[in-house]
Amino acid sequence: YRVAQKDNARRQLLDFLATHKGDAGIVYCLSRKKVDVTADFLCQHGVKALPYHAGMDAAKRSGNQRRFLREDGIVIVATIAFGMGIDKPDVRFVAHMDLPKSIEGYYQETGRAGRDGDPADAWLCYGLGDVVMLQKMIDGGEASDERRWLERRKLDTLLGYCESTRCRRQVLLASFDEIYPRDCGNCDNCLEPVQTWDATNAARKALSCVYRSGQRFGAAHLIDILRGGNTERIVQFGHQQLSTFGIGQDIDARQWKGVFRQLVAMGLLEVDSEGYGGLRLTDASRPVLKGEKTVFLRQESERVRPKSTRSGSGAVATVAMAAADAPVFEALRSLRAELAREQNLPAYVIFHDATLREMAAQRPRTLGELGRINGVGLSKLERYGPQVLAALQDAEAA
Structure with a gap:
């Protein structure tokens, strides 16, 4: 299991697939349009990729499924409609280009890899934009208040998994009240122990910036304010006059993205899903702003090519082959x-x-x-x- 901060997701996916040359796998996307775009992109870069979603011609869809089942090395790019009843034991990876809707869905989808008992990879690429989109989908639907509350809790559980510093397998199974007695030794957190940092001051700056800018802007604009950017929107809204303008220049933009993403995951910020997806404070923000609570966050890693827990069978065998x-x-x-x-x-x-x-x-x-x-x-x-x-x-x- 590996979770990556979204930063040019298609290029990140290509880097991940480079560790799986010749392998069969599934790439999940949240929308049909993204399925088509991603499949085309992969084909242009030499990957045998086929799309699969409910909006396709039925004959084409079933043909792509048949090829995936019967041919070696096919990568199927699909919405969550794909996978139910699929019995292909040698799927070597499942990749998520977007945050799934729930921890249950994620567990089920990643469980489609490695059914033959050989090692397989589960890779998830997500960012704050995914959280904004999913929360707007939840709040914009016609479900009852109780159902929306349940969907938010499921999303919160998945966010907790994504931002955890513990063994991924332990956290995932704990979500279903199962106990995994030891570290798995194969997930990103086990292979590359997470560095944390005292982000209390950074969190206070971020929360203050949200408040002083009116609690209606997204992370990208807030980061521009904190870093003292000279953008058209900052000038338009007069945000160069804010006391938080330029106070975060000691932290680069990528690290700030991680700060805002984790503050949302921790419940210190929430998405205004009824408006334009801006960030706003929560009741939990107050103790941090008043200096009564410390905040420790994951240190965002440098941009590196993802490491697989196994080798792609197109170049080397799956399990320590000579x-x-x-x-x-x-x-x-x-x-x-x-x-x-x-x-x-x-x-x-x-x-x-x-x-x-x-x-x-x-x-x-x-x-x-x-x-x-x-x-x-x-x-x-x-x-x-x-x-x-x-x-x-x-x-x-x-």
Whole structure:
């Protein structure tokens, strides 16, 4: 599990997918339009990506789903309509381009990766804009007050997960009253322990800026005020005259984005979803403004390419495969894809990736040796054995 602050999300997604070359995966977007735009963007950058959403032609949609199930290395870009009833065990990653609507939805969607028991990645990219959009969706709907309250609590729980400094798996399972007894050792917080900082003064500056500017502006404009920007809007509203103008120049804009995002997640600011999505104070803001409460926040990390807990199978095998075995594994994947096309079957029905990796490592030379590989039963041995042995021999000779 990994959570990234949204900052050029499509480029961040490409960096993440670079760790999953040749892998099958799912990219979730909140809107149909974003699904189409993201799928086109990925295709332009060499990723085999297909869109999936309810607004598509039914034949095209089902065709894309069929390709995802039966071909190797397909990335499906979808709304949450995709996934129910999908049985593809070798999905190596699930990526979220937007904040999901609830912790329950996130857990269900990320659970579609790694069903074959091999390691898989769950990557989420989110920013304050996602929170604004979701809160406006919640408050702008026709649901009852009780239902809206419940949806806000679900969103708050997800925000708490995103901003947590603890093991992601522990926090996620705790949301469902489950106990994970130890750190998972695989999430971003475990692999790269989070640095926190005393952000009390920064929080007071941010909250004061919200108040003095009238509690009706978004984070981008507030950051411009704090950093002393010379923008058209600042001049238009006379905000260069505010006492908070320029008092935050010691913090860069990216760090300020993190401050505002976390203040919203902590309930120290809220989104005016009935207006234009500006930020306003809450009852919890008062003790901070009066200096009665300290605030510690996550230190925003530098822009770095995301690290995967595993390697992309397009270049190296999924689980610590020896370099010499990788070409053999790819040759076996090619054979599997050919057999799947001939028989009109999903590739994983022929052999799972784990079985192919064991073949690449063991290099069986006889049907008897091949039959001792996990996942090779008698019927598969009879049907595919000679072709597998031939592929292994050709790969070793190459």
